[in-house]
Amino acid sequence: MIDDRQEELAALHALDLLEGAERDQFVAELERNAELRGRVGDLRQAAAALAHLAPAAEPPAALKARILASASGSASRGRAPEAARTARPKARPVPVSSWIPWLAAACLGVAAIWSGRLYLEARSESASLREQQRLAQRALEQTRGQLADATRLLSASGREIAELGAKLKAEGDLAHFKISMLASMLGNSPAALAVAVWDPTREQGVLAVSRLPALAAAMDYQLWVIDPQYPSPVNSGVFAVDPVTGEAHVVFRADKPIKSAAKFAVSLERKGGVPSPEGPIVLLSR
Amino acid sequence: MSLTLAILPGPSIGPEPDARWRGLKGLFLMTPAGDLDSGNACARENAELLRRMAGGDRDALAELYDRLSRPLYATARHILNDASEAQDVVHDVFLALWENAGSFDAGRGAAFSWAVTLTRNRSIDRLRTRTNRARLLASSSPDDLGYGSNPGDIGTGDRAELVERADAVRSAVDALPAEQKRALELAFFSGLTQKEIAEKLNEPIGTIKARIRRGLIKLRDKLTHRL
Structure with missing residues (x-):
């Protein structure tokens, strides 16, 4: 029997609106209550129907080819477990030593992932630094150009000042006459x-x-x-x-x-x- | 009680029930018998395609794409409001379906529901990554979720079936009280939390929870009744 509280939580869970402890508690409750699981599935599918409310949009034709191309490089995982189930002998205790290669492989895998992450971070940082360097270089070139302009202006001003000084001097001399x-x-x-x-x-x-x-x-x-x-x-x-x-x-x-x-x-x-x-x-x- | 999808023929459908059922097949109507036993041909076909995909059949993937890509793409695009990101989401979803097809259990839900859930969750994840919460609250509005917008011209054949399916859902949602409809739209498309929906609609959170619950249950019942 599903009560009102459970039904409300089921509706919210169907829309992925439960969070934190409330979600954890409800998920735990779901594991124990098959009827409640069914109700959630029921409501989740009703919620999925809301997708039809979105304004119609046609995906580009290239998207299908892109997906199929990606699928070619990525095997469906459904096949492996199936084959494994048919071929796998009855489970038996496994010696600890047999885990060592797997453990080493796992460690290598973790190390590879970590290294990859570091590499990506470094690459991202390097790209950022290159961009900063490019911007700084551009700013430097602009500053150099401004400096050259200022120098030219100063030189011209110097000549004008010299001429003006000569003129003033002449006028000053004239004043002495x-x-x-x-x-x-x-x-x-x-x-x-x-x-x-x-x-x-x-x-x-x-x-x-x-x-x-x-x-x-x-x-x-x-x-x-x-x-x-x-x-x-x-x-x-x-x-x-x-x-x-x-x-x-x-x-x-x-x-x-x-x-x-x-x-x-x-x-x-x-x-x-x-x-x-x-x-x-x-x-x-x- | 395990619920699965079913198309239930009956006199309430109208003078041309077959035409209407064709458009509505694949919707998620639950019966205690389970999805594969429900008589829902579309759901069974989708499940069969997933089974073939689990065996590495790329043609099955192509066929499933033809059946599901439009509503999935429309959903992602509506949530993200970005065609390029929507394509990325749909790409990732179909790749996930391809790689995990072997884990599909028709007794736990329909393939369409699974695909929609993947699409919606990935879209909302991207949305939340892209947009800070304040902006999200400010920009989303029940009025601009496109519920009332023109569905557009999407052609004939399979597309007409899609239109019929969308019309059925729209009719069912239209029949809901306005406040329940708005709460459901925000809950499904906006990526807002319960609390944010309550703030957006200026209602207590308990009221919002109740509206979502009643609205979703009525939606399920209305779709079941129609079919």
Whole structure:
């Protein structure tokens, strides 16, 4: 007689839903209860019918060939026991020594399985390491490429920085230059223009003038640098202007060392110049 | 009491009982007489194929494949939702049947039941290996188990027989109360434990056990009655 509890356990067992101790206890109960075993078989087959609820699906044609090919390499175990049953003599005590070869074979079998497992684990680990190495190599190559790009960029930047530095230096040098506009001091040449640029480092200057009247052959324009350290202007040479345009472009140096070119002046002197200004001042720094 | 399969002819089958029986033969209806003595031709044929396989007959394996592969493949695919894994499972199951055919005892159950059990267990093992429990709980749903889905076009001949067989089971399951049907579907296809089914359906575990028990017994009774 099967009670409700047994029937419930049988249904759950038929669907393989029993676990742990509950399953173990029920399996033990099954061994003792043939009627219960029958009920489980009954319900298991009803449960198997649920397979028909799955949406229909056609297995690929190649699957059958694959199974048959696998079966060719794997003998059905049903034949061996059958043959063994017909040929086997009545059981009798077996001497212990006869077990030794079997024991050795079993040990070898276990060792082979263990070695195989170790081999598979090692192979898996090796594959993993190879993959890691491949990824690391790729990362290294990428890093090298980035480094080369960065180097090229840095080199280009270096050139730009050098050029910029040179430019800044030039601008800095320019800042050191003394630039003066000179104004006409004579009524007969009010349109005259002049610019004097003085490089204190090199103690050299440039004077550019225009619209200065041309002079008689016995006369010269003479340039002077006024440095407070000296009591009188320092001679910086004579020059003549183009008789048509009244222009002149003169690179000049002072006769004495100049610490501070405070002003520039141009005077009208006799031909060849004089040590100290004698004639009238034509142009003077503003 | 040992129960085995039987096809029981009777007036309740309808005006064309033979056609319907052809589609339903092979279902698992138990009689105390044992499977081989039950008159279930399909089950007897399957058992005979296994006997031949035990003798190394590969043609018998091919024939058994033709008879069982579709529902087994459909079951594995439905559980795993992966055609490639389903093929592997079916391959392994038929190889297991081939290698262990000699241990088959028709008195303890039908070949189809054995094959389905192997297929389901291997599929669920793969599913549990592949999917962690939380994901399993989150992804499985009674509504997406495909019970209501279109069985698809599976052709004629043997396949039509399969469709009839599936229709018979569907009708029997449809007749169950909805809560029992859902519990059985989850129990068979989802790979969830009793506790997880209870959590999924938000019911006490005792209720779930009772539903599975009542549903399975009714299913057996309904299939028996129809046949």
